[in-house]
Amino acid sequence: MTIEEFEHLSSSSKIPDYFLGVDGGGTSCRAAVSDRSGAILGRAQAGAANITTDPDGALQTILQVCRQALEHAGLAQDLELYPAYLGLAGSMTGQAGERLKPLLPFSFSEVRSDGVIALEGALGPRDGMIAILGTGSLFMARQGSELTSLGGRGFLLGDHGGGARLGRALLEECLLACDGLRPFTPLLEKTLAGFGNGLSGVISFAKSSPPSAFATYAADLFSSAGQGDEAAIQILSEAAHLINLSLDKIRFDGCDALCLLGGLSRSYDSWIAPHHRSLLKEPQGDGLSGAISLAIRTFG
Amino acid sequence: MTIEEFEHLSSSSKIPDYFLGVDGGGTSCRAAVSDRSGAILGRAQAGAANITTDPDGALQTILQVCRQALEHAGLAQDLELYPAYLGLAGSMTGQAGERLKPLLPFSFSEVRSDGVIALEGALGPRDGMIAILGTGSLFMARQGSELTSLGGRGFLLGDHGGGARLGRALLEECLLACDGLRPFTPLLEKTLAGFGNGLSGVISFAKSSPPSAFATYAADLFSSAGQGDEAAIQILSEAAHLINLSLDKIRFDGCDALCLLGGLSRSYDSWIAPHHRSLLKEPQGDGLSGAISLAIRTFG
CATH class of the missing domain: 3.30.420.40 (ATPase, nucleotide binding domain)
Structure with a gap:
């Protein structure tokens, strides 16, 4: 043509x-x-x-x-x-x-x-909810023509379920552990050991790195939590709490589908509250x- | 001469x-x-x-x-x-x-x-402790020739007692309240009203402002906490908890002097735990x- x-x-x-x-x-x-x-x-x-x-x-x-x-x-x-x-x-x-x-x-x-x-x-075309869990975190629901969005807002003040905030929380716990205000856990020791010059290495990294670099620590957090690391469990519990609260907020009566999207979707699977997890569908x-x-x- | x-x-x-x-x-x-x-x-x-x-x-x-x-x-x-x-x-x-x-x-x-x-x-020349509570937060103790320092570490990962972290926590709570994940309090409403275009104004401010700008919200936090604002009390309680933990950590046997320094020293006075407050001296x-x-x- x-x-x-x-x-x-x-x-x-x-x-x-x-x-x-x-x-x-x-x-x-x-x-x-x-x-x-x-x-x-x-x-x-x-x-x-x-x-x-x-x-x-x-x-x-x-x-x-x-x-x-x-x-x-x-x-x-x-x-x-x-x-x-x-x-x-x-x-x-x-x-x-x-x-x-x-x-x-x-x-x-x-x-x-x-x-x-x-x-x-x-x-x-179906109604339902999504949670995008990658570097940041965003939640959306669609019921007919009505679209609800929640979360996002970026690394500094929002994106609580995203990998960047998880990584930031991990590095913050490392510094608190260095100051003796938190007990060291295997994950905190391992993370700190990854910085050649320890504490000042963590601070330099934080000053010069984009959110995506913080998010590279997310995988370690999930695997350590699976091994019972208390710092990892604490950080992920707080993030999962806000994720589940967000899903509670956007969920509508009769909602029967939830898709987890983004690089952390598989990792978060088991942290989703049972009443939301029962709705999980493959995208x-x-x-x-x-x-x-x-x-x-x-x-x- | x-x-x-x-x-x-x-x-x-x-x-x-x-x-x-x-x-x-x-x-x-x-x-x-x-x-x-x-x-x-x-x-x-x-x-x-x-x-x-x-x-x-x-x-x-x-x-x-x-x-x-x-x-x-x-x-x-x-x-x-x-x-x-x-x-x-x-x-x-x-x-x-x-x-x-x-x-x-x-x-x-x-x-x-x-x-x-x-x-x-x-x-x-005397021994004792100081807490510098300004835009950031830093704790030091001197006992004879031994000097101990704790805290600081900057806005992103540390400085938990400083005004910049307090302001950041306040703005974060504002966004969570906008998403319905936290109840609105008078302070959160007032803070949000201060941004002409609401939520996106908060995000723009956060992206473009230095720590000192976040610290300008500290005064509001202390006065609102005094009036029973639950968000303010929560944010200050968490900061004060880490301040008191830090003082516990650097305090030595026989320490009989603590000076609070920095722009927030007067505001924090009543948040210092009694066992530390009894040591307070004027600088x-x-x-x-x-x-x-x-x-x-x-x-x-």
């Missing part, structure tokens, strides 16, 4: 033939293009697209990755021909998403959080498939 | 006639020069001297403020004529103090933490007077 044929078809039917979906996060930005049935015709991936910290760079990355997905599908790369549904990290807080929307060249566009597309991807798809599905539902 | 006379006197007696003391902190750097009796002959003050974050700038500030103090005293400004005792913020952690020492032009120099000179200033002097006193004791 030539561009002329495509344009004719598009304008005559008023229903687009192709749909773009974008999953833009702090570490990578992915795009896909599908037909009306949802079949993926092309995909592409690029680096980070953080519209809060780097709006100009994020815009360029989004446009580039969409053009690449179209190229991969063998379709015309004129972005104004296609509707796009974007799920972007950071678009829940502040007005970054609102500022971005008028700058987008797509025929139609919708900008929502990465949580929204993750929920659609995980649950498909149907990822955020990018959710973006495509929402693009078709919104613009199709 | 001319410089020639001074130099002759210094070299013949081997005991310096004049002593420099420096109190270098994250917000200001002060110097004083005294005679052998400790009488202050000249003083000067300049901006921050943080040897950890800005070693070159800190060195220049220290030398400049010493020259100004000598000028104020009407003494020759050749720094190599005088011994100096420096108490510098940040010199406890890392090797910043060790790196600085060979760069100093003084006839003799000693570089210690600001805590060391604060202790000497507060207690004079004799400040960190700069402590630096002078240590200069005379060390080099005199």
